[in-house]
Amino acid sequence: MNLSALDSLSFSEKLEAVQLLEELERRKKTNRLSQYQPYPKQRDFHRAGARYRERLFMAGNQLGKTLSGAAEAAMHLTGQYPEWWDGYRFSGPVVMLAGSESYELTRDGVQRLLIGPPMNPEDWGTGYVPKKAILATTKRSGVSGALDSVSVRHVSGGVSTLLFKAYEQGRSKWQANTVNFVWFDEEPPQDVYFEGITRTNATGGLITVTFTPLKGMSEVVRRYTKPGDDPGAVDRNVTQMTIDDALHYTPEERAKIIASYPAHEREARTKGIPALGSGRIFPVTEESIKVAPFEIPKHWVQIGGMDFGWDHPTAGAALAWDRDADVIYVTKVYRQREATPVVHAAALKAWGLWLPWAWPHDGNNDTAAGKNLATQYKAQGLNLLPEKATFEDGSNSVEAGVMDMLDRMITGRWKVFSTCPEWFEEFLLYHRKDGKIVKEMDDVISASRYALMMKRFAKVKQDAAAWKFTDRKVV
Numbered sequence: 268m269n270l271s272a273l274d275s276l277s278f279s280e281k282l283e284a285v286q287l288l289e290e291l292e293r294r295k296k297t298n299r300l301s302q303y304q305p306y307p308k309q310r311d312f313h314r315a316g317a318r319y320r321e322r323l324f325m326a327g328n329q330l331g332k333t334l335s336g337a338a339e340a341a342m343h344l345t346g347q348y349p350e351w352w353d354g355y356r357f358s359g360p361v362v363m364l365a366g367s368e369s370y371e372l373t374r375d376g377v378q379r380l381l382i383g384p385p386m387n388p389e390d391w392g393t394g395y396v397p398k399k400a401i402l403a404t405t406k407r408s409g410v411s412g413a414l415d416s417v418s419v420r421h422v423s424g425g426v427s428t429l430l431f432k433a434y435e436q437g438r439s440k441w442q443a444n445t446v447n448f449v450w451f452d453e454e455p456p457q458d459v460y461f462e463g464i465t466r467t468n469a470t471g472g473l474i475t476v477t478f479t480p481l482k483g484m485s486e487v488v489r490r491y492t493k494p495g496d497d498p499g500a501v502d503r504n505v506t507q508m509t510i511d512d513a514l515h516y517t518p519e520e521r522a523k524i525i526a527s528y529p530a531h532e533r534e535a536r537t538k539g540i541p542a543l544g545s546g547r548i549f550p551v552t553e554e555s556i557k558v559a560p561f562e563i564p565k566h567w568v569q570i571g572g573m574d575f576g577w578d579h580p581t582a583g584a585a586l587a588w589d590r591d592a593d594v595i596y597v598t599k600v601y602r603q604r605e606a607t608p609v610v611h612a613a614a615l616k617a618w619g620l621w622l623p624w625a626w627p628h629d630g631n632n633d634t635a636a637g638k639n640l641a642t643q644y645k646a647q648g649l650n651l652l653p654e655k656a657t658f659e660d661g662s663n664s665v666e667a668g669v670m671d672m673l674d675r676m677i678t679g680r681w682k683v684f685s686t687c688p689e690w691f692e693e694f695l696l697y698h699r700k701d702g703k704i705v706k707e708m709d710d711v712i713s714a715s716r717y718a719l720m721m722k723r724f725a726k727v728k729q730d731a732a733a734w735k736f737t738d739r740k741v742v
Contacts (some may be wrong), residue, residue, distance in 0.1 A: 276511035297398035300341050308508040309335040316355035316473060319504035321464075323491045324477045324506035326539040333452050336477040337380035338367060340450050341395035344429055346422035355473060359424035361447035366465065368453050373433050374413040377452050381429070402426060438462040447472040454478040458488040459629070480541040485698060488541050493696075493708055496578075499501035509538040540695050545560070548669060548704065549695045551676045560684045563587045563598065568725035571615065571624040572656070572718025574710050575640050580604040581611050582710035582711070584690070585618055586718045590723050595675060595719060597683040600690050600711045608640065612647035621729040624649055625656040625721035627713070628663060654723055658716040665704060668716040690715070 304314065312324045312335055326332040343361050365381070367373040374385045382401070392398025400420045407415040417429040432441055434455050441462040445549050447470050449463040454476070461656040464475055480488055494500035510521050525537050530550060534540040567587050574582045582600035588594075594719065601614055607733050615624075626641055645651050657663045675681035693712045698705055 274420060297392045299393065300338065300345070300347060300395045300397055301349075303338045303395070305335060305338070306331065306512060306560060307516055308512040308664055312506040312508075313339055313352070313354040315504040315506060316475075318355060320467075320471070320500055321474045321491075321503040322476070323488075323503070323505040324475070324508070325480055325488075325491075325505055325541075326477075327510050327513075327535070327537040328479050330539075331506050332477040332479070332508065332509060332514040333380060334378055335378065336450050337395045338477060339475070340429075340448070341381060341397075343448050344396060344419040344421070344427040345356045345400045347397070347400075350610065357447060360421040362428045362429040362444070363448040363450065363470075364429070364430050364432055364446050365452070365464065366434065366441075366662045367451075368433065369435045370407060370410045370413050370431075372453065373431050374410060377450070378414055378431060382417060383412065385414075396429075407431070411707065432697070434459050441466065445469040445472075450594040451475050451476045452478070454480065454482055454485065454487055460487050460490075477540075479535060480539060481535050483541050485541075490674050491540070496672075507539045534695065546567055548699060549673055549676060549694055551673075553691055553695065555679075556676050556681055556683050556694075557685050558596070560598070560686050563596075563728070568722075568727055569598075569622060570718045570722060570725035571618065571622050572714040572716070572721070573615075573624055573626045573644070573651075574713040574717065575627065575629060576710060577605060579707075581606065581708045582689075582714040583611070583615050583618075583624075584711055584714040584718055585622065586715065586722070586725070588722055592680070594680045594682060595722070596624040597681075597687055597715055599692055600687045600714070601710055602689045608643040608647055612644055612649045616648060620648065620650065621726065621727065622650060623721075623724050623726055624651045625717040625724070628655045628719055652721060658720055659723060663720070665716070668720055669704065671719060672716060687711075 270308070303522060305453070308326075309324075310333055312322065315322050316339070324335060326330045340363060341353065342352070343357050344363060346357070346359070348356055365373075365377050366375050378385055381393065381394045381396050382404075383391040389630060391404070392401055396419055398415070401417060401418050403418040405415045405417075407413040414431055416431070418427060419427040421427050430446075431506050434453075438456075438458040438461075441459055445468075446466045449467060449472070451460065451463065451474075455463070460474075460476075466472075467474060476487070480621050482488070484493075490497075491503055491505040494503065510516060512523060516524070523538075525533055530552070533552065567589055569587045572586065575583070580602045581604070583599075584597055585599040587596045587598050600610075602616070603611065624644075626644070629640070641651055641655075658667065673680055683694075690711045693708055693710070695707050697712055
């Protein structure tokens, strides 16, 4: 209503208009759930609930991960699903466990977003659980303003139960009768996480986790990002949200926020990438080494590197070397587990039959088939170098190779094409524990290192017509 229209009203009509506006504001304030409009990444997280039992929403700080968790929790408690909802729907009332690291943090985070300001009971109902749906609450002793449980009216006519918990008291405090939904806000200890799963086994209920991965490659993070051969991995999903996905920040605000964090925390706090702190082997930003693909100049030399594997993947990396500027470019990568040399060689030969390949010392080891791996790959027509990868002095130190790579990154002499996602995945997780390099999820990195060690044998690209084959061997 504009001012001119308001001036034309009588006093009683003005009073009625003001009361109407106040009522609309009250309804808006006490039904926050109806106003929830998720960003695309938040929507992806919700949607995954229709397919996966366990979900992790791994995001940077202040990007909306806890808010998303609260909105979804309120939907399940009340049964009030919006028209756009394409996530999981419970058909009736639920029993839910929700909590964080301590009861104070649970109160100030989970409880505040679900119920309202903890220290102002008159404002309870201004969180994501609508005021009309809150039937009863019980307080937790010893923590001011903290609630122990909330009874919530469900649209079916039944009553949902919300129980607030904390990690600080250990797994035993998460024991309860069977529940339908567990929400961990902030990363839980592994034993607490498994207790949450146990509480949902009988119901086939859902587990959701929302946090910024500041603890690095913990067991809970590893469960989602590096499950290995765990058959249960098919029922897990991770959604990762970066500061670029948070539409409430302008580009200028994003730049200031990123710059405000220490370098080793930036990717965790702004991209939701597990922080590896001082243990990270390559403490440089992804942006500083990533480049858009371009056609390799004809006079540049190139070489490939291989890392053999079975349980862990076999990997390949192609390097191009601008000798004038002494800059190495990783141009292509390959990674596949549990396949034979025939399969790997077929994929890598597509990069060019002329391309020389560096390979590790274990390529000379005997295999059950009677021939070592290097011999098997040569038999498939892959142009392996005559000897295993070493530096010019004959050494093959992993530390020396890693330090050469890092020195090049710092000085702008190591670049990676943006079309190599597997390389960047390993780059971000490559770290030390107790001072030693963790030899996991490093296959493409290792292949790159072998190629770097043998760069003296890199060749200029040759025409396919210059190569001939006899019985799968290059002659």
